[in-house]
Amino acid sequence: MRSFVKYIGVVDRANNVHGLKFGPGVNVVTGRSSTGKSALIEIVDFCFGSSDFTIPDGIITQSAKTYFVVLGIQDIFLVLARRDKETTAFLKVESEEEVLSDIQSFKEEYFEDHYFSPLAHFKKQLGGYFGLNISDVDENLTEREYRGKKKTPPSIRSFTSFMLQHQNLVANKHAIFYRFDEKEKREQAIDHFKIFAGFADQQYFLKAQEMADLKQTQRGLEQQIPRAAVLRDKAKASLQEAVVRFRSASGKDLKLGDMNDVVIKPKPALDYLAALPLSIDDTSDQHLQVRNQLEKERAAMVAQLRKDQLKLSSAESSMRYALNYSEDVEATLFPDHAGIAESKCPFCNVAHGDIKDDANRLSQAIEWLNGELSKSSYILTTFEAETAELTKVVRKQAGEVDEVSRKIAEIDAQIDNLANHKSLYEIALKEKVRIEAILESLLEKSDAELEKQLTEIKVKISEIASYLKRTYDVEKKLKDAEGRIKEIMHEIANRFEFERTYRPISLNFSLETFDLWHEAKAKKVFLRSMGSGANWLYCHVTLFLALHRYFCEIGESCLIPSILFLDQPSQVYFPSVLDTGKKFLPKELAEKAGESHAKTVDEDIVAVANLYSQLVAFCKETKEQTGIEPQIIVTDHADHLQIEGNCTFEELVGGRRWRGEAEGFINTEIAPPPEEFPLLL
Numbered sequence: 001m002r003s004f005v006k007y008i009g010v011v012d013r014a015n016n017v018h019g020l021k022f023g024p025g026v027n028v029v030t031g032r033s034s035t036g037k038s039a040l041i042e043i044v045d046f047c048f049g050s051s052d053f054t055i056p057d058g059i060i061t062q063s064a065k066t067y068f069v070v071l072g073i074q075d076i077f078l079v080l081a082r083r084d085k086e087t088t089a090f091l092k093v094e095s096e097e098e099v100l101s102d103i104q105s106f107k108e109e110y111f112e113d114h115y116f117s118p119l120a121h122f123k124k125q126l127g128g129y130f131g132l133n134i135s136d137v138d139e140n141l142t143e144r145e146y147r148g149k150k151k152t153p154p155s156i157r158s159f160t161s162f163m164l165q166h167q168n169l170v171a172n173k174h175a176i177f178y179r180f181d182e183k184e185k186r187e188q189a190i191d192h193f194k195i196f197a198g199f200a201d202q203q204y205f206l207k208a209q210e211m212a213d214l215k216q217t218q219r220g221l222e223q224q225i226p227r228a229a230v231l232r233d234k235a236k237a238s239l240q241e242a243v244v245r246f247r248s249a250s251g252k253d254l255k256l257g258d259m260n261d262v263v264i265k266p267k268p269a270l271d272y273l274a275a276l277p278l279s280i281d282d283t284s285d286q287h288l289q290v291r292n293q294l295e296k297e298r299a300a301m302v303a304q305l306r307k308d309q310l311k312l313s314s315a316e317s318s319m320r321y322a323l324n325y326s327e328d329v330e331a332t333l334f335p336d337h338a339g340i341a342e343s344k345c346p347f348c349n350v351a352h353g354d355i356k357d358d359a360n361r362l363s364q365a366i367e368w369l370n371g372e373l374s375k376s377s378y379i380l381t382t383f384e385a386e387t388a389e390l391t392k393v394v395r396k397q398a399g400e401v402d403e404v405s406r407k408i409a410e411i412d413a414q415i416d417n418l419a420n421h422k423s424l425y426e427i428a429l430k431e432k433v434r435i436e437a438i439l440e441s442l443l444e445k446s447d448a449e450l451e452k453q454l455t456e457i458k459v460k461i462s463e464i465a466s467y468l469k470r471t472y473d474v475e476k477k478l479k480d481a482e483g484r485i486k487e488i489m490h491e492i493a494n495r496f497e498f499e500r501t502y503r504p505i506s507l508n509f510s511l512e513t514f515d516l517w518h519e520a521k522a523k524k525v526f527l528r529s530m531g532s533g534a535n536w537l538y539c540h541v542t543l544f545l546a547l548h549r550y551f552c553e554i555g556e557s558c559l560i561p562s563i564l565f566l567d568q569p570s571q572v573y574f575p576s577v578l579d580t581g582k583k584f585l586p587k588e589l590a591e592k593a594g595e596s597h598a599k600t601v602d603e604d605i606v607a608v609a610n611l612y613s614q615l616v617a618f619c620k621e622t623k624e625q626t627g628i629e630p631q632i633i634v635t636d637h638a639d640h641l642q643i644e645g646n647c648t649f650e651e652l653v654g655g656r657r658w659r660g661e662a663e664g665f666i667n668t669e670i671a672p673p674p675e676e677f678p679l680l681l
Contacts, residue, residue, distance in 0.1 A: 001130060001551075003561040004631040006077065007070040007103050008040050010665075012063040014672040015108045018665060019068075020656055024629040025619045026612070028649070030639045031658030036060055036665030037635035038167050041565045043067045047080040048160055049089060049123040059664070063671045066090075066111055070100070073129055073561070080126070081111050089122035090115050127156045130559045134195060139208040142216055152184075154192040161189045162196075162547060162560050167567040171537040173528045176516055190514050198557030199477045204468065211464040214457050221454040235438050236263045242435045250280050250428035254435070266439040273436055280425050295408065298401060305397040312390040319387055481550065482511045488546035495614050496538040497607045502530060507542060516543055533572030534607065541569065541611070545618050552626040562630040569611060570638040573604040605641070612652065613644040620645075 009019020020029065020040070029037050042055045047069040055061055061084070068081040068090070077100055081090035092115045099105040117125065127133075137151045138144045144151070161177045169178060180186040194200045236259050247253050254273075256262050262269045468474075486508055493505045506519040516539060518525040527539055544564055551558040615632050623629035639657065641649045658664045 001073065001556060001558055001561055002628050003071060003073045003563060005044065005069060005563060005633065006072050006100070007068070007106070008043055009068050009103055009106060010043070010060065010064040011066040011068070011106065011108050011111075012666070012671050013065045016667075016670050016672075017104050017106055018063075018667055018671065019103045019106075020665075021103060022631065022633060024631050026615045026647075026652050027631065027633045027654065027656070028612070028652040029633070029635045029656040029658075030637060030653055031663065032637060034058070035658040035663065037637075037658070038567055039665055040633070040635055041164055041166060041567050044069055044565065045160055045164060046082050047089070049119060049126065049155075049157055050160075051119065053084060059666050059668070059671070063666050066108060068106055068111070070094070070106070071561075074556075076129075078126070078129060079106070079110075086116075087119050088116040089119055091117070091122055091125055123155055123157065127154070130156060130159070130561070132156065132195075132559060134202045134205070136202065136209075137192070137195070137205055139205060140212040141209050142212065151191075152188055154188075154195050158185075158189045158192055158196070159560055161185075162544070162551075163563050164565045165540060165544065165567060165569075167571065170540055170566055170569050171533045171572045172540075173530070173536045176527065176540060176543065177514065180514070186514070190512070193511060194474050194478060196559045197477070197481060197551075198554060198559065199474050200472060204472050204474070207464055207468055211461055211468070214461045214464070218454065218457050218461065221450055221457065225450050225454070232263050232442065235442055236260070239263065239435060239438050242431050242438065246428055246431035246435065249431055250278070252279065262439070263442055266442040270436060270439045270443070273432065273439075278425065278429060278432060280428060298405060298408070301397060301401045305394065305401060308390060308394050308397060312387065312394055315387045315390055319384060478511050482509065484553070485509055485511075485546050485550050488549045489542050492545050492549075492614070492618065493538065493542040495610075495617075496542065497534065497610060498538055499532055499535055502535060507539065509543060509546075537569055537572050537611075541566070541615075545615075548630045549618070549622050549626075552622050552628040552630060555626070555628070562628055564630065564632045566632065566634045566636075568636055569634065570608045570636050573608055574638065608638050609641040609643055612638075612641055612649065616643060616645055616647050616652070 004024045005022050007019055007021055009017055011017055029040065031037055036059075039055050039060050046053065046055060046067055055067070064084070066081055066083050068079060071078045071080060077094045079090065079092045079094050090111050094100060099110075132154055135153050137153050157179070161179050164178045166178060169175060175181060177186070177189065180189070239262065240259060243254050243256065254276075256269045256272065489507045489509065490505075493507050496505075498505045502518055502520075502525075507516065508519050508524075509516050516527055518530060518539075527536060530536065530539065548562055548564055551560050552562055612634075615634070619629055619632060634652075639649070639653075639659075643649050643652075
């Protein structure tokens with residue numbers, strides 16, 4: 001998103017305003033150590049809603065009452081402010097040119113209390129100005145139920161991971177992004193990237209939820225339809241039994257038709273039964289016919305059961321024999337070869353070949369015997385498989401015999417009921433009611449209805465999937481974005497002074513994991529393995545420049561501000577903690593660091609100057625290509641560099657140089673003495 005920081009400032013306890021003005025493009029703040037350069041990035045982070053107060057303790061925290069940032073977004077300006085130890089934040093839209101033209105307009109009376117709100121509300125309100133109006137980012141409501149809470153919606157706090165490169169991060173080999181040391185924040189930033197890049201909005205997530213619900217219903221139906229078929233088969237068997245018992249009791253046959261059709265379409269059979277008057281043939285011998293038929297079936301089943309039981313017994317006996325044989329073979333030592341010795345006559349010393357022939361035949365016999373013995377394990381396995389299969393068959397047949405015996409017992413029970421003064425009418429009526437109940441259970445949800453519902457759901461899923469692909473196609477956009485970022489990194493990285501080992505540099509970045517690596521001969525060399533602070537610095541800078549170029553390319557649909565802070569990037573060449581002089585003297589800093597070789601120092605100066613040259617070129621090229629000029633704010637101690645192009649280093653600094661005794665972010669000439677105020681602990 002087109003945006004830039006206009007002011008970073010503080011109001012001290014005497015109502016003096018201290019701060020700096022910035023604009024689009026490269027802005028450099030340079031100066032000696034302990035002048036407040038690194039505090040700038042912390043003030044921006046604090047005013048962007050950080051719950052942690054990380055501004056370095058010193059003259060700034062001792063003097064400041066209010067910290068503020070003026071931020072330009074599109075055609076408006078937002079004034080953000082925080083006060084130490086308070087859990088509220090200030091947000092005001094400012095349009096008055098007179099106010100915006102002078103940082104001294106932002107004295108304490110400007111920050112009226114009614115513009116302060118609780119931090120959570122402030123972050124939500126600020127996010128609204130960037131287009132963060134998504135409150136539900138779950139794509140599957142069932143997963144939410146298991147999780148017990150909603151996913152955290154995107155927040156402006158995630159923006160800072162793409163904007164801020166702190167002093168301890170800009171050349172870090174273990175970490176690339178700010179706030180990624182916390183697993184949850186890392187996962188949120190990665191997951192929300194598609195939102196920040198404008199690939200997904202609230203409608204996308206609502207449609208994704210709807211499709212996830214439909215897919216869950218689809219799975220349920222796909223599981224229900226086979227179960228319905230099993231239940232239908234069971235109902236068919238129960239129905240056939242009930243019809244037989246009805247015929248046995250009433251002496252008449254129910255003409256329901258083909259049972260396969262009846263269980264699929266039970267309604268006609270139910271209508272037939274409802275209209276059928278119940279009549280009894282008292283002299284019928286149907287119960288005897290039914291019982292005799294069942295007896296015949298049971299006799300045949302028992303005969304087959306006996307045969308299979310004999311087979312099983314034989315197989316078990318063979319398996320025991322094979323097992324004993326195998327154990328005996330394992331315990332017996334057998335020859336593996338026959339030794340051959342030449343036989344000679346003791347008188348004439350003539351050799352005889354008969355023994356060799358016998359020995360050869362013996363060797364062949366040994367090989368045959370060992371081969372046969374080796375088959376014992378296979379024979380045992382075969383018997384085991386056969387025994388297991390026969391056991392299943394016998395159990396199944398025994399169950400079928402028991403089932404027929406149960407049916408015979410039910411027929412006999414009808415006769416017993418007659419002896420107990422129950423009429424044939426009552427017995428037949430009971431069976432008719434049972435038949436109707438079975439048919440009614442099949443009416444609840446037929447296969448045809450389930451199939452129809454499944455088809456309708458599949459159509460809806462297809463429509464939503466088509467809509468999501470046509471309207472969003474998030475996966476393709478992420479893949480394309482990853483490819484484009486790689487192209488930009490390749491373009492930028494080869495302008496930096498990477499070590500010879502990593503030339504030509506081939507950096508890759510994954511939007512799925514946010515990992516960065518150098519591809520060398522089909523091998524991934526991750527940042528932590530690349531060695532030297534300069535390589536780490538250039539990897540960080542290359543990636544973030546590539547990201548911001550891409551953000552500018554996708555234009556106003558990108559929600560992330562086109563702002564990048566780099567804190568102390570030259571520290572990998574000249575340790576900033578040693579820079580306490582009134583001038584930036586790289587050779588003296590090198591000597592303090594134990595690196596006094598003139599050629600090395602000169603090369604380091606050239607490398608640092610090239611870094612700034614490339615930052616300037618990046619902003620210029622990005623504006624020419626996209627129409628948006630990103631803002632890069634660099635706080636550093638490097639100074640008076642000779643950079644390429646029409647722009648001078650002095651123009652980048654723009655008066656933001658702190659080298660004098662009283663110079664720094666807090667102007668000590670106007671700030672009240674620290675001792676007048678209690679220290680902020």
